Amino acid sequence: MSISRILEISKRSLLAYQSAIKTTTDNISNANNEYYKRRRVNFNELNSGYSALGLDVNDTQRLRQRFAEYQIYSENQLLGKYQSTHRMLSQIEGMFDESNDAGLSKVMNDFFTAWNDLAKDPESSYARNLVVDKANVLSDNFQRIDSDLQNIQDQIKPELQLQLKDVNQKLGLLQKINRQIRKKANPDLLDQRDKLLDELSQKINLKIKEKANGEVNVYSDGILLVSYDTLNELKLNEVNKNGTTQLQIQLKNSGHVLDINNGEIAGLLEMNNKVLPDYKNKLDELARGLAAAVNKIHRKGENLNGVGGLDFFASDIKGMADFKVNQAIVDDPSLIATKYPGEGEGSGSVASAINDLQSTAIFNEGTAHEYYHSFLTQLGDKIQEADFNENSQKMIIDQLKNQRDAVTGVSMDEEMTQMVQYQQAYSAAAKMITTVDKMMSTVIEMV
Amino acid sequence: MRITSAMFMRDAVSRLFQNRADMIETQERISTQKKIEKPSDDPVGFSRAQRLHEALRQNEEFLKNIDDSEAWMDNTSALLDQLHQYAMDAVTKATHGLDAVATDDVRQAIASQLSGLLEEAVSVGNSTYMGKNVFAGTDTKLEQPFQKNGLDVTYEGNDAKIKRRISKQIVTDINVSGKELMDTNFFSAMKETIEALQNGNKDDIQTALDHLKAAEKGVLKLSTVYGSKISNLQLIKDRLTTTNENFRKFISQEEDAVLEEELVTLKSQQVAYQATLQTTSEVMNLSILKYL
Numbered sequence: 114m115s116i117s118r119i120l121e122i123s124k125r126s127l128l129a130y131q132s133a134i135k136t137t138t139d140n141i142s143n144a145n146n147e148y149y150k151r152r153r154v155n156f157n158e159l160n161s162g163y164s165a166l167g168l169d170v171n172d173t174q175r176l177r178q179r180f181a182e183y184q185i186y187s188e189n190q191l192l193g194k195y196q197s198t199h200r201m202l203s204q205i206e207g208m209f210d211e212s213n214d215a216g217l218s219k220v221m222n223d224f225f226t227a228w229n230d231l232a233k234d235p236e237s238s239y240a241r242n243l244v245v246d247k248a249n250v251l252s253d254n255f256q257r258i259d260s261d262l263q264n265i266q267d268q269i270k271p272e273l274q275l276q277l278k279d280v281n282q283k284l285g286l287l288q289k290i291n292r293q294i295r296k297k298a299n300p301d302l303l304d305q306r307d308k309l310l311d312e313l314s315q316k317i318n319l320k321i322k323e324k325a326n327g328e329v330n331v332y333s334d335g336i337l338l339v340s341y342d343t344l345n346e347l348k349l350n351e352v353n354k355n356g357t358t359q360l361q362i363q364l365k366n367s368g369h370v371l372d373i374n375n376g377e378i379a380g381l382l383e384m385n386n387k388v389l390p391d392y393k394n395k396l397d398e399l400a401r402g403l404a405a406a407v408n409k410i411h412r413k414g415e416n417l418n419g420v421g422g423l424d425f426f427a428s429d430i431k432g433m434a435d436f437k438v439n440q441a442i443v444d445d446p447s448l449i450a451t452k453y454p455g456e457g458e459g460s461g462s463v464a465s466a467i468n469d470l471q472s473t474a475i476f477n478e479g480t481a482h483e484y485y486h487s488f489l490t491q492l493g494d495k496i497q498e499a500d501f502n503e504n505s506q507k508m509i510i511d512q513l514k515n516q517r518d519a520v521t522g523v524s525m526d527e528e529m530t531q532m533v534q535y536q537q538a539y540s541a542a543a544k545m546i547t548t549v550d551k552m553m554s555t556v557i558e559m560v
Numbered sequence: 561m562r563i564t565s566a567m568f569m570r571d572a573v574s575r576l577f578q579n580r581a582d583m584i585e586t587q588e589r590i591s592t593q594k595k596i597e598k599p600s601d602d603p604v605g606f607s608r609a610q611r612l613h614e615a616l617r618q619n620e621e622f623l624k625n626i627d628d629s630e631a632w633m634d635n636t637s638a639l640l641d642q643l644h645q646y647a648m649d650a651v652t653k654a655t656h657g658l659d660a661v662a663t664d665d666v667r668q669a670i671a672s673q674l675s676g677l678l679e680e681a682v683s684v685g686n687s688t689y690m691g692k693n694v695f696a697g698t699d700t701k702l703e704q705p706f707q708k709n710g711l712d713v714t715y716e717g718n719d720a721k722i723k724r725r726i727s728k729q730i731v732t733d734i735n736v737s738g739k740e741l742m743d744t745n746f747f748s749a750m751k752e753t754i755e756a757l758q759n760g761n762k763d764d765i766q767t768a769l770d771h772l773k774a775a776e777k778g779v780l781k782l783s784t785v786y787g788s789k790i791s792n793l794q795l796i797k798d799r800l801t802t803t804n805e806n807f808r809k810f811i812s813q814e815e816d817a818v819l820e821e822e823l824v825t826l827k828s829q830q831v832a833y834q835a836t837l838q839t840t841s842e843v844m845n846l847s848i849l850k851y852l
């Protein structure tokens with residue numbers, strides 16, 4: 114073996130440790146990058162013939178914790194759904210602030226109390242005006258709730274469109290990354306790919322298939338959204354069903370409708386297609402039922418002048434939106450019936466019967482108040498459930514991220530230790546070169 | 561297991577957030593003094609509290625009805641007492657007409673006194689309270705429910721009852737109708753007595769006086785029965801008031817934050833938060849860098 118061989122080995126060592134320190138630097142500078150996967154240098158002994166030629170650094174290895182990563186993708190989908198559901202439901206709850214004087218409970222109470230006052234003083238026009246006033250406040254309140262619900266519903270569509278734009282952009286990027294990876298894999302691209310998958314999985318339900326070279330195929334509801342040569346972008350579609358506007362997600366190209374059941378987008382879809390129409394129906398039923406019950410009694414009665422057979426509320430109320438007092442009564446409150454035909458003026462029997470409606474079970478759930486309160490209680494239940502789901506889901510994901518980071522995360526202590534180790538090895542290799550140099554001088558001096 | 565600084569930070573931050581969220585909740589409860597503000601704070605408690613609120617509110621409406629009814633009934637009761645007083649006066653005076661010493665002149669004088677009483681009694685029957693006829697059934701806006709024509713008194717109102725709901729189960733009548741007054745035969749007995757006194761036939765006077773006495777008893781009975789209604793009302797009022805006190809207590813238990821409890825909770829949350837902060841900062845400072 115010649116002395117120059119030793120020189121060659123030393124040179125290789127120097128280069129190998131230099132590269133190792135570069136990897137360590139990479140790791141350290143990305144220590145706080147969530148999507149960065151820790152890299153490690155593989156030192157392979159070079160063999161050539163019988164004798165070792167020194168160290169060589171193969172491609173650095175990017176560490177993975179595949180199980181945890183994929184779990185995170187699938188748990189993210191649930192988290193996204195819980196989060197958007199919770200957010201929307203809290204908004205809805207805010208509309209029904211019962212702690213102040215404008216809550217529906219209070220307004221309904223005032224309405225019934227006004228009838229009680231009229232029952233006590235059926236001869237007075239003041240008590241009649243009060244009934245009309247309170248009924249108007251009630252109808253304003255119903256209409257406010259209706260338009261508030263509508264406002265919440267109206268903001269869903271633009272938000273979904275933004276979300277879809279984002280999803281489409283991410284799908285496009287994934288395809289680009291797939292193509293680049295096929296040309297030449299690169300750990301930085303893989304980090305970026307993981308970031309995209311993580312964000313995408315919060316939006317919609319998806320399945321990810323990864324090939325050996327790092328390309329990914331992303332499926333949602335069994336449809337391939339992105340691969341090396343496929344890109345299926347999504348779009349929002351509106352269909353009218355039973356008078357409500359249902360939103361659905363379909364493929365831009367073929368129009369095939371996807372069943373999106375997880376992720377933020379699913380939460381928004383469910384809110385728009387099911388939850389909000391449900392809530393609106395329930396409250397519409399309250400408005401309808403209340404008006405019908407009052408009208409039924411009012412129609413049988415008559416006013417002081419014996420004029421009767423009128424509806425108190427408009428006759429064809431379908432829900433909160435068109436809940437209003439009969440225009441004839443608004444124009445002339447003296448038309449309000451207080452007694453049954455044939456009774457004396459001082460009998461407030463009709464007014465009293467309408468007042469009694471407050472404790473009459475006019476709905477399956479009971480009185481108007483009980484109906485409304487059971488509605489609120491259900492809403493509260495749902496929010497609590499969504500809140501709980503969101504929190505526990507966050508914990509699950511944090512746990513999984515810890516599992517993932519246990520393998521792929523950068524530990525400063527580890528990197529620093531390695532740096533010292535590599536640095537010393539580097540110095541040693543340099544020392545080798547000076548030693549060989551000296552040896553060579555010795556040999557030359559021998560001549 | 562490798563523990564990286566990112567893992568450590570994630571755990572620390574999520575714990576700090578949790579502590580903060582807990583503290584904010586407690587703080588909110590302290591500042592609003594309420595455990596339940598929104599349905600989602602405690603759906604079951606919320607629905608219980610709402611039911612209690614509703615029951616309380618209805619009871620307060622009933623209490624207000626009772627108060628209003630009491631005013632009306634006190635007035636009616638006073639009028640009935642007055643009527644009874646007239647009846648007793650009439651009986652006393654008519655009895656003098658039977659005295660052995662009573663001359664025709666005396667009897668005529670008594671007859672005109674009784675006419676005066678009858679006049680008064682009719683005007684009591686026509687009294688109004690807050691613009692409504694008291695003794696006209698539900699025909700509360702009649703000019704004069706009792707019409708007096710010579711000595712004949714006729715009643716033009718109806719026999720209907722004015723009703724008030726005074727509890728969830730009880731609807732009570734608050735009026736005495738003119739028909740009930742007529743049914744005591746007070747007015748007709750007065751007429752009979754006055755005519756008998758004017759005619760001077762002792763037997764007739766005796767018969768009329770007996771009728772008048774019976775009528776006086778009738779009016780007294782009416783007044784007494786009505787009076788007992790008022791005391792019944794008082795009983796219901798007391799019961800409703802007690803029930804409402806209980807309701808308020810239950811609502812408070814359901815909704816109100818117990819300050820002592822919340823303050824202790826806040827204190828312990830503070831301690832937990834501070835401890836987390838302190839240990840986090842201490843552990844974060846540990847790094848191999850210091851020792852290289």
